[in-house]
Amino acid sequence: MESWNVKSLEALPSALDQVVTNSRLGDDEYFIQKIISMIKKLQPSEEAFYVLDLGLVSNLMDTWKRNLPMVQPFYAVKCNPHPNLLATLVAQGSSFDCASPSEIESILALGVSPDHIIYANPCKASSHIKYAAEVGVNLITYDSVGEIEKIRKWHPKCSLLIRIKAPDESGCNWPLGSKFGALPEEVSPLLQATQTAGLRVAGVSFHVGGESYNFQAYKTALEAAKAVFQEAAKLSMPPLHVLDIGGGFVSEPSSFEAAAATVKTSVETYFSEEERRSLTVIAEPGRFFAETAFTLVTNIIGKRVRGEDRQYWINEGFYGSMMLVNPKTLLESCIALKCMSNNSDGIEKNPVLMVCGKATGGARTYSSTLFGPTCDSADKVLEGDQLPELEVNNLLVFRNMGAYTSACSSHFNGFGSAKITYILTHDDS
Template sequence: MSTNFGKITVVAKDGMTNLIRSIAAEKHEAGQPFYVLDLATIERLMDKWNHSFPNVKPFYAVKCNTEAALVTKLANLGANFDCASIHEIDTVLSLGISPNQIIFANPCKSISHIKHAAAVGVNLTTFDSKLEVDKIKKWHPKCHLLLRIKAPSASGSLRPMGKKFGVLPEEIEPLLHYACNVAGLKVVGVSFHVGSIAQDPTIYRQAIANARAVFDIAHYLGIPKMQILDIGGGFRSTPLFEEIASVVNEAVQDFFPDPNLKIIAEPGRFFPETAFTLVTHVIGKRVRGEKIEYWIDEGVYGSFRPTLYNSCFVVSNQFQ
């Protein structure tokens, strides 16, 4: 059984190869590439997540892939959502998903985006600067906040984010004091992101230890007890995932023995990376001795763009 969503075909059962062949045959003259989404893969990945992270709620990073069928499936499986823009928020809300299931996980937001979040009821966001506190105080004072701290290592992932977001250790105490005791906002937890495609599981342990220090500083300042730890993303469905989960689970037990702590994460590529199949047509061929060159109807300015900057891996299969 399949359903078409524009260029997306959603597969609910087996028969991927036959489905690809039939669609490719129909689209041969048009020469249009298309994607196939295997919903069974999404189900298996959610089972894998829940088994490895039984106490960590996934907030899918919508920026990774905004396909409505994917987002809807994840919502039905119990996921919440990490949005970083008005477009992503509206994409999720348009599918009937509650604003209470969204974290506005962008530490640097424009005023119009903050006002929009307030208007639609998205009441949890991240921050890492005094200016962000001032904007939220003025335009969304009911919003609850997570303090974004810098990841501990620049070499633990293929695309570190430490240069872009996160407070320095010496900035934590004054910023917490300003947000809570001066601006009167509610800081309810801590977030971090080790970067895209984590390579070293130990950076999660160090980041969790750093988050523990922030909780202790908040207690010292007399701030109401924080309740949320956001361990960010960096996950892929590879053997390393189980190792990362083991490190994270052990670190949480060591540094956060409180059973009432809410732990969330922001997995992105973990879900769609292996669930989507891109189908292209061979539109040209050239033979030069033993060398054979093929041209397809997609390229680096389309679906292959991530291969230029995002350390993506392409597995090729050929259908006759």
């Protein structure tokens, strides 16, 4: 049995301490029900909130080290910059991928050495490059001639990674190549321009696209990266020694293991044993560590019936946590619960109405729309999906809500994203 503590950033009563279970928050409906019912009993509220499972983050780091021990993760802060998540990753030995001075500042404030930060934004304002130099962040990506002059002027002593466009972005949900990455015919001129500017190229970076399920994309990208190493050698540049394989990794075990196996095999295929001895391999995972660690709990705050159609309003939406979340993914992650009563153990009898978008007990379903709370008619979470009959004050619980959710929220119409209020941590005592 594993002992867990549920802690509130707002100091909930100690009755929430010492929850004992064999399950993680992210994969057991009963545990989700129990935790949420306890929270709702002790602190009834219509406000949406997150539960962050820090024990799961630690387990994911173990998974990473077991499958990719030769690759140092630089967590992509933009994915989810919650301080407790970042602090846990610091404790687990992660380095960090930052894309702005604000992100760099937040990581340095946690006591991370600048040597463990990569400034992985290929196009930066001159003032931002100057800031990186001032705080000692010395590893920077670039993919254009225009960036070279800014770096030469404001941070000439840094090491550069030339960002190349991944040859294959098929199978990813978030392609990046239209904005980032040098094309094959641009690589040699970029390397020569860097030489002329007196700057030092340390290696190559690429990104196969966000949430990638095409594991062979890593193979083709690594082959392209090796070609850059060879081109640098032809130009008599100092040997490149850093290989940044980017992100795109998902935490689903079989998918991650397949991607990791492809990376390991491809590095061994394209880089000789002698080359690998001096090669530093890093990656920029974001979703891998953040997505499954966060569970979002929302309330149904309004309902309208129009014939056979059902329309519901919830207290989180497009302008909060759901701007970049695929509706299909939302539906598949959703659990619907009846409002928790205030009986002795906080558990409503037969509270589960829907699991993973499917009604329980053979209940009738209706074509349904979920609206967010703002006054924008485009603020829709789901539309035309089959849901069971739901009521005001029912809870809709969305799992796997840590990646590009609250980080992308706005305050449109005076609404903000749900707060990360409750922290679930493993108790080793």
